[in-house]
Amino acid sequence: MDPYVAALKGVLLSMAPQATLVDLSHELPPQDVRSAAIFLAEACRWYPPGTVHLAVVDPGVGSSRLILAGCWDEQLIVAPDNGLVSLVQARRPAARLHQFSNMSLALPRVSGTFHGRDIMAPLAARLALGLDLADVGPPLAAPQMLAWPRAVRRGSQIAGEILWVDHFGNLLTNIEAGQLQGCAAPIVRIGRRRIEGLVKSYDCGPQGEPIALISSQDTLEIALNQGSAAQLLGAKAGDPVVCEL
Amino acid sequence: MDPYVAALKGVLLSMAPQATLVDLSHELPPQDVRSAAIFLAEACRWYPPGTVHLAVVDPGVGSSRLILAGCWDEQLIVAPDNGLVSLVQARRPAARLHQFSNMSLALPRVSGTFHGRDIMAPLAARLALGLDLADVGPPLAAPQMLAWPRAVRRGSQIAGEILWVDHFGNLLTNIEAGQLQGCAAPIVRIGRRRIEGLVKSYDCGPQGEPIALISSQDTLEIALNQGSAAQLLGAKAGDPVVCEL
Amino acid sequence: MDPYVAALKGVLLSMAPQATLVDLSHELPPQDVRSAAIFLAEACRWYPPGTVHLAVVDPGVGSSRLILAGCWDEQLIVAPDNGLVSLVQARRPAARLHQFSNMSLALPRVSGTFHGRDIMAPLAARLALGLDLADVGPPLAAPQMLAWPRAVRRGSQIAGEILWVDHFGNLLTNIEAGQLQGCAAPIVRIGRRRIEGLVKSYDCGPQGEPIALISSQDTLEIALNQGSAAQLLGAKAGDPVVCEL
Numbered sequence: 001m002d003p004y005v006a007a008l009k010g011v012l013l014s015m016a017p018q019a020t021l022v023d024l025s026h027e028l029p030p031q032d033v034r035s036a037a038i039f040l041a042e043a044c045r046w047y048p049p050g051t052v053h054l055a056v057v058d059p060g061v062g063s064s065r066l067i068l069a070g071c072w073d074e075q076l077i078v079a080p081d082n083g084l085v086s087l088v089q090a091r092r093p094a095a096r097l098h099q100f101s102n103m104s105l106a107l108p109r110v111s112g113t114f115h116g117r118d119i120m121a122p123l124a125a126r127l128a129l130g131l132d133l134a135d136v137g138p139p140l141a142a143p144q145m146l147a148w149p150r151a152v153r154r155g156s157q158i159a160g161e162i163l164w165v166d167h168f169g170n171l172l173t174n175i176e177a178g179q180l181q182g183c184a185a186p187i188v189r190i191g192r193r194r195i196e197g198l199v200k201s202y203d204c205g206p207q208g209e210p211i212a213l214i215s216s217q218d219t220l221e222i223a224l225n226q227g228s229a230a231q232l233l234g235a236k237a238g239d240p241v242v243c244e245l
Numbered sequence: 246m247d248p249y250v251a252a253l254k255g256v257l258l259s260m261a262p263q264a265t266l267v268d269l270s271h272e273l274p275p276q277d278v279r280s281a282a283i284f285l286a287e288a289c290r291w292y293p294p295g296t297v298h299l300a301v302v303d304p305g306v307g308s309s310r311l312i313l314a315g316c317w318d319e320q321l322i323v324a325p326d327n328g329l330v331s332l333v334q335a336r337r338p339a340a341r342l343h344q345f346s347n348m349s350l351a352l353p354r355v356s357g358t359f360h361g362r363d364i365m366a367p368l369a370a371r372l373a374l375g376l377d378l379a380d381v382g383p384p385l386a387a388p389q390m391l392a393w394p395r396a397v398r399r400g401s402q403i404a405g406e407i408l409w410v411d412h413f414g415n416l417l418t419n420i421e422a423g424q425l426q427g428c429a430a431p432i433v434r435i436g437r438r439r440i441e442g443l444v445k446s447y448d449c450g451p452q453g454e455p456i457a458l459i460s461s462q463d464t465l466e467i468a469l470n471q472g473s474a475a476q477l478l479g480a481k482a483g484d485p486v487v488c489e490l
Numbered sequence: 491m492d493p494y495v496a497a498l499k500g501v502l503l504s505m506a507p508q509a510t511l512v513d514l515s516h517e518l519p520p521q522d523v524r525s526a527a528i529f530l531a532e533a534c535r536w537y538p539p540g541t542v543h544l545a546v547v548d549p550g551v552g553s554s555r556l557i558l559a560g561c562w563d564e565q566l567i568v569a570p571d572n573g574l575v576s577l578v579q580a581r582r583p584a585a586r587l588h589q590f591s592n593m594s595l596a597l598p599r600v601s602g603t604f605h606g607r608d609i610m611a612p613l614a615a616r617l618a619l620g621l622d623l624a625d626v627g628p629p630l631a632a633p634q635m636l637a638w639p640r641a642v643r644r645g646s647q648i649a650g651e652i653l654w655v656d657h658f659g660n661l662l663t664n665i666e667a668g669q670l671q672g673c674a675a676p677i678v679r680i681g682r683r684r685i686e687g688l689v690k691s692y693d694c695g696p697q698g699e700p701i702a703l704i705s706s707q708d709t710l711e712i713a714l715n716q717g718s719a720a721q722l723l724g725a726k727a728g729d730p731v732v733c734e735l
Binding site (some may be wrong): 020022023024025027029032035036038039042043044045046047048051120156164167168200201202203204213214215216218221223226 | 246247248249250251252253254255256258259262266273276304305306307308356357358359362363468
């Protein structure tokens with residue numbers, strides 16, 4: 001029942017009434033910057049060039065953490081500099097990146113607990129109206145980065161882990177399709193389970209058995225036809241997954 | 246925290262930037278085609294003629310199930326052919342109905358697990374821009390249909406069931422107002438309860454007692470003034486309801 | 491999975507296709523007029539002048555409760571007259587206030603259970619299109635008011651309470667920043683806990699200890715750095731909070 005998002009949208013529309021507002025998600029786990037970083041990286045790349053993405057998962061609000069605005073693959077992002085853009089950045093570094101310092105862009109009164117509404121929303125609105133990134137503040141060399149576990153190849157084995165679990169219970173790993181080198185029949189191990197080969201879609205597997213396939217994000221995914229792999233396997237983010245080519 | 250809906254919206258806006266996006270619901274139970282079919286039928290009929298509805302509850306994604314696009318009462322619907330349009334169709338058959346085959350309308354790369362983003366969103370965007378249904382693919386004789394339990398009249402009794410339970414705990418049945426033939430004082434039986442007559446609105450009943458009334462979908466509804474009838478009666482979808490005229 | 495909100499949006503767009511629809515929240519607790527009144531008051535003041543707010547938490551739908559439309563600080567609000575606007579009104583009385591009576595503004599068929607769709611949405615759409623409030627119905631002297639507990643000063647003590655708990659677990663009280671008279675080091679008591687002084691932001695406190703600060707709504711807030719104060723303190727709406735200047 002929090003009115004925070006509604007207030008923030010009001011600020012956006014007050015400053016940029018012609019902007020097209022799109023709700024990406026308001027259901028990310030509170031204060032979970034890592035989940036938000038994954039979400040942002042997966043979502044933003046589908047938007048038209050010049051889209052402004054406002055990402056506010058900001059447990060350090062009011063502290064010395066910076067606020068940044070940058071451009072990645074023609075997508076503008078406004079966010080706290082707390083790791084939220086680190087997966088976007090890890091995939092391809094920002095073409096332009098600035099730290100916020102120009103207080104004349106913020107609301108007249110800035111609270112200590114809601115910079116999303118008081119600083120970032122006004123910034124996003126002005127960028128949508130054509131403000132140049134250089135007017136936000138001085139260049140920032142690099143954003144704060146979370147450590148992203150990368151799947152590692154050793155001989156014919158790739159050692160990775162579950163990056164996130166979606167609401168269907170599908171397990172999305174950090175093993176990239178490219179790392180499989182076209183191998184269509186890897187053996188995937190998770191816990192004590194052994195999954196042979198990749199299928200093309202969810203309905204291809206034997207019922208009640210976990211399957212492996214390439215996800216819509218081009219990564220290795222473990223799923224269950226019409227069921228929750230997470231529940232079946234008792235699996236969660238961070239659990240190891242090994243792939244034998 | 247899934248980025249799926251956000252990605253799909255990005256595809257829509259990339260292709261049809263002037264379209265008005267409206268979120269109908271992102272909270273349907275996963276893989277529950279029946280609930281989605283009820284939702285779609287109740288929601289779409291309130292929209293302006295020519296609205297394009299994109300409905301993606303698609304457990305069979307990537308399988309041999311078809312994708313369809315059709316027109317029902319001037320509402321365009323894009324959906325998997327898995328029963329999702331079957332309540333819409335049961336009420337009034339499609340004026341036009343085509344199955345998707347024209348792959349040039351899809352994204353250049355189609356994943357095996359997210360046709361909502363890769364095929365259906367591009368299709369919906371193009372229909373919003375004026376694409377003719379005939380360009381989607383060949384005509385489809387009829388969509389896949391789920392069986393819809395209809396309330397049956399025998400003598401002075403109508404035997405029906407609970408179709409869905411809303412988030413207030415109201416019980417929506419499949420007994421249509423028209424079947425009551427203007428009878429204002431039917432006796433409604435559910436479990437061991439007996440409800441006499443219909444009231445006009447939720448506040449008309451004695452407190453703590455279930456009431457029967459005509460729902461905003463013109464069906465028989467069982468409710469509880471300021472409370473949850475589902476909780477009071479331990480009732481759920483599929484439970485029988487009998488109505489004596 | 492309820493199709494109610496989707497249906498209501500369809501009515502809005504059918505009547506005012508050019509309007510910018512903004513979702514404020516669909517997650518308020520069912521039938522909880524008090525929560526909705528707080529939400530509405532906090533959200534609406536951030537919107538551009540002339541915005542029409544449609545607020546439907548309406549447990550008395552179909553009863554003799556009135557429907558109202560009014561203007562508060564250039565924000566137009568359409569709502570049932572059940573206390574939903576009472577915090578807005580308590581802060582600053584309506585400049586104009588009318589009760590709905592002009593049935594020609596509603597949908598041709600008005601159900602007994604969903605006036606949000608059948609009366610209030612059409613009303614909101616027409617106000618967005620320029621309808622004058624006077625055409626809604628006769629003036630209404632004052633809306634129904636819920637009692638709002640105000641924090642009371644006695645000597646150097648201010649006795650207040652928790653007004654709501656946000657989804658981070660922060661405790662928002664009814665003690666207004668203005669009542670602290672610039673005192674930067676009050677002692678805040680909640681349950682058996684004693685919090686000394688105010689901090690500027692969430693990260694300023696010792697880890698694991700509750701902190702007090704001024705909220706983004708300019709009220710006294712009790713929080714926990716990177717955690718839930720509600721959980722730590724077992725606190726809920728209505729619990730007393732005392733502040734010593």
